Amino acid sequence: MEVLIEKLRIIEKMKIIRKYIITFLKWVIIAGITGLLAGLVGSVFHISVEYATTFRVKNDWVIFILPLGGIIIIWLYNLLKMSENIGTNLVIKSVRTDDKVPFVMAPLIFISTVITHLFGGSAGREGAALQLGGSIGTQVGKIFKLDEKDMHLITLCGMSGVFAALFGTPLTATFFSMEVISVGIIHYSAFIPCIVSSICAYKVSIFFGIEPVRFNLAIIPNISPENMIKVAILGGLCALVSIIFCRSLHKTNTFLSNLIKNSYIRVFLGGLVIVILTFVIHTRDYNGAGMDVITNAINGNSKPEAFILKIIFTAITISVGYKGGEIVPTFFIGATFGCFAGKLLGIDPGFGAAIGLIALFCGVVNTLITSVILSIELFGAQGLILFAIACGVSYMLSGYYSLYSSQKIVYSKLKAEFIDRNAL
Structure with a gap:
């Protein structure tokens, strides 16, 4: 009887170990795929914004088209029946709730951000990164038929990936996605998925010749x-x-x-x-x-x-x-x-x-x-x-x-x- 009980305990432990290994491998694969897609989209987006910026700098006159560019942005959002106020806040909210990030958000924010930079609007690109990443993550999650909890993680993966591709900061991208949703707590179950996605996306951006953002400081004071x-x-x-x-x-x-x-x-x-x-x-x-x-x-x-x-x-x-x-x-x-x-x-x-x-x-x-x-x-x-x-x-x-x-x-x-x- 004792031998049988011990065998049952071993079998139960093996089931637990198997569960951990399968979950680990699942996220390495799914997050890796998400990172590759995020890196590809993020790299194309980065190159597009850089091209738009270079064109604007060389052609001062394009700033006069900025008001018309704004009208085009609003028209695109209305055409696709998306409120222009929907954006990064929806992505952040979707990680905590059942709200979904629509696929159409990705091309909209891509085109709209390029238009803004092309004609001289004062804006960055991380809003687009989080929205592009959230949309990519959501679509990958649908393909793999992930459950509600895993959908939240895959959204974070997408956010991390595009952020890493744009700025060349994979560890920052990982923790930003984990930390920005809920201040005061971090769900460390998201670390492996996010870091895998970030590294894959970062490597893709390097392949496309995108240099990471780095600065050299001439003077660093002593710790006094x-x-x-x-x-x-x-x-x-x-x-x-x-x-x-x-x-x-x-x-x-x-x-x-x-x-x-x-x-x-x-x-x-x-x-x-x-x-x-x-x-x-x-x-x-x-x-x-x-x-x-x-x-x-x-x-x-x-x-x-x-x-x-x-x-x-x-x-x-x-x-x-x-x-x-x-x-x-x-x-x-x-x-x-x-x-x-x-x-x-x-x-x-x-x-x-x-x-x-x-x-x-x-x-x-x-x-x-x-x-x-x-x-x-x-x-x-x-x-x-x-x-x-x-x-x-x-x-x-x-x-x-x-x-x-x-x-x-x-x-x-x-x-x-x-x-x-x-x-x-």
């Missing part, structure tokens, strides 16, 4: 009490700017939607305002993503007013209906503000720009671990402690404001308390 205090102050200031940026986006959107009900008129007038502002300030720095301005700031060169103007340009662009994303503008705002504030605080302006970029990103998306990892992938690990301090301060002091209104704040930032509330 004085420098830690300065960095903490800069992190606190970035938290304040993050609140201003988030509120500017949301309030501008609400104000313009109430003021101008017709979406065609709203996007046309908004595009016209961007064109006028561009000529008033006599520079094209605030059209498109502005990666060159970010690079200059990290090299220690930036205009004091740059971060304010970028907030204005981005708030108008996104609020009236143009597409893209807010993360690269966040990098722009953070880097230029950090460069400016760093000089005032006695921090090397280039290093201040790097701190500002990371700390502001942390403040607007509420992803602490992701932000620390991003600092390593973008700038290396030498200044890790200082980056971590700035991120911690920005995360805590930025409150419950977010770029994404569908983001859920599960646990308080101030104490171990379950609050389960939507971001502001």
